[in-house]
Amino acid sequence: MSKKLTYQIVVLFLLAILLSILINNLSINLSRSGLQLSFSWLLRPASFALAENPLPYSPSDTYAWALFMGWLNSLKVILSSLILATFIGVFIGIVRTVGNSVLGFLAAIYITLIRQTPLLLQLMFWYFVAFLGLKDSIFMPIKGMISISNKGIEFLGLSLSSEFSALLFGLSVFTGAYIAEVVRGGILSVSRGQWEAFRSLGFSEINGLFKIIIPQALPAIIPGLTSQYLNLAKNSTLAIAVGYSDIYAINDTVINQTGRTIESFIILLSSFFLLNLLISNLMEVINKITLNSKKI
């Protein structure tokens, strides 16, 4: 068994002990004041509607199912933002490092602008200005292929709500700026000699970048990328600001209806713990693969 895994298990074990002590404490306190820690309400009908649900859902379904829809909605926006942010970040990071001076300057402005303003404000911008500000079907370059309007994005039969789209763009553009800096740092960590070597062998800049520089930059990029992905997952809870039904927003509704604040927060925390564990372990696997494919 790897040292890392042992370490993870020990930490998880300690956390479980700590948590059970806390919960025990809590339930003693709760029962003293006549309340009981209970999860049985999860099986009662939620009786609220959801704006979007990846699986069939109606108000007569249980709270548990409603929360699961929220978790899936979170997962959906996190994964798609993660992919889009990576593309933006890699592109901007490269342009910033090796692009001509005009492109490099524009990339630098984008990074500064995004990093100097609060994410909440940016999400509001994407929702209220960029999407809701649009008229009906204002942008239809190829009829039936893609349309962007105040109802969201329609793309080849795939329809994305304006809430989802605003969140997707907001999170991706925001995280992309940070990923760009991670990518830039990784590229700069590769010695000048490697650039000179591929140039003198007649490689084009772009070919050399992808064949020689990026593979060597990956070990420096992946840890930074992981922490940006984790930040993205956490930042996705700002979905509530644009009215997207993510796990946090649905939890909020559930608390309002049931008054089960403590239980709901336990559910919320474990959902995110699970999600982030998923992301960091996935990145760990990717890291292993890239490290194994190169012997430095």
Place this chain on the structure above:
Amino acid sequence: MEHIVSAKNLSKSYTKGLYALDNISLQVDEGKVLVVMGPSGSGKSTLIRTFNGLEAFDAGELNILGIRIDASHDERRIRQIRKRVGMVFQQFNLFPHLSILENIVLAPVQVQKRLQTEAEEHAMYLLAQMGIATHANKYPSQLSGGEQQRVAIARALALKPELLLFDEPTSALDPERVNEVLDVMRNLAKQGMTMIVVTHEVGFAKEVGDQVLFLDSGKVIETSTPNVFFSNARHERSRKFLNQIENK
């Protein structure tokens, strides 16, 4: 006959008023070996790096294998030059994430669009010539400095260059490893390869060099045959420099 390398009044300065290259002119003919010497900071690296466009210059003109470049640093012409000129660096600069064989094969396949199998055969032939065929599947970090530098030479040769540039190829090596690299270079010279070599190896310069060019503060102080340069240098500055490297 046209020169392989011809430089006319090359000048370059990194910082205002300070010339790294100061009005340099020189020629190298086919099959000849030019040795470049000079104190540290005299501009040797800057000079040799202009010959394959790694370094741009401010004024003057270069003609490499019939391709003319000037201060405008035309990227297309420079890539044409790089496909026909090999370079070997002081720090080897092998690609650490690729095996020895992959290091050598990558450019022939990617840049010259040669067949993988043909490029690999050629690479194995070159490695055998360098006496390191058994290392083909190792990675650069598993090789000694002398072996890495011989791989770097094989990598440059894999493109079948018409001119080879060496920037202090043995300066980063342990003394007992210097000769294994110089031997390879002696062989290349014997086979008629045109070479420009920045080095302080006097024995090598005497044996292999056709001309020695001595640089100081970005200026050519003298260009002489090794015979004249090492026994009867014409300039005071050259003699002073030779005294210094002899006493090392």
